[in-house]
Amino acid sequence: MKRLVVDLQRCSGCKRCELACALEHSSSKEYLDVFKSKDGLKPRIFVESIGDRPVPVVCRHCADPLCVSACMAGCMQKDIQSGVVNNQGYEQKCVGCWMCIMACPFGVILTSSIDSKASDCTFPQAIKCDFCPNKATPACVEACPNEVLTVEES
Amino acid sequence: MHYLLIGGSAAAVAAAETIRGLDKEGLITIVSREKYYPYSRCLISRFVDGRISQDNLYFKTRDFFKRHKIDGILSTEVKKIDRGEKKVILDNNKELSYDKLLLATGARPRLPKIDNTDLKGVYFFHSLEDASLIKEELVKITDAVVIGSGFVGLEAAYALARRRLKVTVIERCSQVLPNQMDTIAARIIQQDLESLGVEFIFNESAIVINGEERVSGVTVSDQDYIPAGLVILATGTVVNKELAQEAGLATENGILVNEFLQTSEPDIYAAGDCIEIQDITSGKRVVSATWFNAVLQGKFAGSNMASFSKRYSIGVGIQNAVQFHQIPAISYGMAMLDTEDPHSDYEVVAIEEKGVYKKLVIRENRLCGIIFVGDISKAGFYAALIRHGVDISKHKSKLLDPDFSYAYFKEYDFSEKPPYKKVNLCWDSQYWWREKVRCMGI
Numbered sequence: 001m002k003r004l005v006v007d008l009q010r011c012s013g014c015k016r017c018e019l020a021c022a023l024e025h026s027s028s029k030e031y032l033d034v035f036k037s038k039d040g041l042k043p044r045i046f047v048e049s050i051g052d053r054p055v056p057v058v059c060r061h062c063a064d065p066l067c068v069s070a071c072m073a074g075c076m077q078k079d080i081q082s083g084v085v086n087n088q089g090y091e092q093k094c095v096g097c098w099m100c101i102m103a104c105p106f107g108v109i110l111t112s113s114i115d116s117k118a119s120d121c122t123f124p125q126a127i128k129c130d131f132c133p134n135k136a137t138p139a140c141v142e143a144c145p146n147e148v149l150t151v152e153e154s
Numbered sequence: 155m156h157y158l159l160i161g162g163s164a165a166a167v168a169a170a171e172t173i174r175g176l177d178k179e180g181l182i183t184i185v186s187r188e189k190y191y192p193y194s195r196c197l198i199s200r201f202v203d204g205r206i207s208q209d210n211l212y213f214k215t216r217d218f219f220k221r222h223k224i225d226g227i228l229s230t231e232v233k234k235i236d237r238g239e240k241k242v243i244l245d246n247n248k249e250l251s252y253d254k255l256l257l258a259t260g261a262r263p264r265l266p267k268i269d270n271t272d273l274k275g276v277y278f279f280h281s282l283e284d285a286s287l288i289k290e291e292l293v294k295i296t297d298a299v300v301i302g303s304g305f306v307g308l309e310a311a312y313a314l315a316r317r318r319l320k321v322t323v324i325e326r327c328s329q330v331l332p333n334q335m336d337t338i339a340a341r342i343i344q345q346d347l348e349s350l351g352v353e354f355i356f357n358e359s360a361i362v363i364n365g366e367e368r369v370s371g372v373t374v375s376d377q378d379y380i381p382a383g384l385v386i387l388a389t390g391t392v393v394n395k396e397l398a399q400e401a402g403l404a405t406e407n408g409i410l411v412n413e414f415l416q417t418s419e420p421d422i423y424a425a426g427d428c429i430e431i432q433d434i435t436s437g438k439r440v441v442s443a444t445w446f447n448a449v450l451q452g453k454f455a456g457s458n459m460a461s462f463s464k465r466y467s468i469g470v471g472i473q474n475a476v477q478f479h480q481i482p483a484i485s486y487g488m489a490m491l492d493t494e495d496p497h498s499d500y501e502v503v504a505i506e507e508k509g510v511y512k513k514l515v516i517r518e519n520r521l522c523g524i525i526f527v528g529d530i531s532k533a534g535f536y537a538a539l540i541r542h543g544v545d546i547s548k549h550k551s552k553l554l555d556p557d558f559s560y561a562y563f564k565e566y567d568f569s570e571k572p573p574y575k576k577v578n579l580c581w582d583s584q585y586w587w588r589e590k591v592r593c594m595g596i
Binding site (some may be wrong): 003009049055058067069070092095105124 | 528568
């Protein structure tokens with residue numbers, strides 16, 4: 001089971017993880033294209049702030065994920081091996097019903113607008129942290145200059 | 155151990171999966187009246203308008219029954235429960251014995267008191283069978299009437315409008331979604347559907363469905379006649395509680411269960427749309443027909459049936475997420491208060507701008523309901539604050555700020571493992587920067 005661990009005291013709030021995340025999940029992997037696209041920047045990690053202190057909010061890939069229970073299409077699933085919770089790459093397809101957004105207590109699931117170029121999907125999709133399936137280490141972890149984010153295997 | 159589950163949708167499937175996770179040996183049997191493999195009822199509108207195929211309706215993979223060693227008996231109804239002998243009698247007169255029984259019989263569409271609902275071309279919008287029949291009819295039809303504007307009615311109206319039918323929705327209340335949304339949210343959703351050509355008639359009930367053999371139209375008050383080749387009845391649901399009633403189990407509006415989802419007979423459990431739940435936001439007992447509730451109850455019931463006791467205490471009657479055309483909307487909990495009654499102890503915080511409407515209902519420093527329309531981000535976080543009764547008095551001025559987020563409540567883990575490493579005590583004091591300096595080695 002993989003998950004992200006956050007060392008709050010090290011975070012300077014530079015938001016490089018957000019940029020890296022948005023870039024990794026774009027089709028072109030170019031900053032300018034991401035900014036210009038209809039959706040704009042949609043990172044799946046959120047460096048929020050309380051007063052002047054940054055607090056990165058991340059998907060926990062929960063042990064008993066409510067987003068999975070809520071999903072009426074059955075596309076949101078928890079991978080048995082890796083423990084990653086995601087709605088892409090399964091037999092069932094996301095239909096943009098937003099039940100997962102209503103269910104997630106941490107508020108880390110977003111809506112995409114329909115990007116007809118990117119895929120053949122008819123529906124806007126729920127987008128969330130997928131632990132960067134094409135990378136050995138998630139983009140946010142790689143991008144963090146202060147070693148705030150680490151991957152923990154258990 | 156033989157677990158027998160009656161019902162073939164969200165609750166029963168979730169229960170079966172949970173039981174199998176906890177008891178590898180026990181026999182699990184699902185008896186469903188549906189002839190199809192478990193599919194998602196909520197998605198049939200998307201099937202009718204052709205956006206998804208029938209294959210995409212199934213919310214579990216094809217090998218689900220086999221993989222979990224579940225015996226699935228489809229197209230079969232349970233006629234009777236024999237509590238004494240601990241067995242059920244099926245409609246083909248076969249008998250099945252059980253050790254633990256789950257009633258997940260769901261709800262059926264309500265038949266409105268209108269004449270001629272038996273004409274050809276009059277349908278419910280409830281099952282895959284309805285949807286397939288409607289889909290076949292669509293090729294030769296140009297106009298349709300939907301009676302009722304709850305979620306089912308609007309889903310149907312939207313699907314038909316996408317298929318370029320002229321759709322009229324008749325609603326006896328003064329707004330769409332009268333049980334789920336307040337007037338402002340309802341108006342935004344109505345406009346979203348109107349942009350696609352759907353027409354609405356409010357404060358009227360359909361009086362009679364006209365036609366001989368086949369429907370030709372609907373008469374609304376004395377003079378209004380709306381021609382229609384297709385009529386969809388979407389006037390709410392009725393709980394399927396007869397089986398439980400005849401077995402002598404306690405029922406009121408729905409089947410009554412305790413916090414372990416047990417009925418009045420300890421070996422019989424019930425979950426899903428057929429039960430009454432205690433709504434923690436309003437304090438009332440309600441019947442709630444939502445997917446999320448059904449799945450959670452199924453999981454809790456399954457766990458209890460497999461002797462892993464789990465208290466179900468998170469019932470929230472209203473929890474809806476929806477997007478018809480362009481505008482997403484979520485309502486959760488008790489958010490229906492329209493006007494501020496000076497004597498009530500409810501507070502309402504709301505913003506409405508540029509197609510975004512957000513409303514929070516607060517009672518005694520705790521959130522008890524939200525409606526988000528247009529921008530639904532973080533709705534689940536607010537829902538968690540409601541579910542866990544979190545005191546928000548410290549943050550009252552910030553509740554609808556764009557940066558109001560889980561970060562403010564990071565000490566609440568909402569029963570999941572926290573991702574944050576332990577912070578030094580002074581992190582939460584005004585000298586937090588000293589800790590930062592030390593930690594970064596500056």
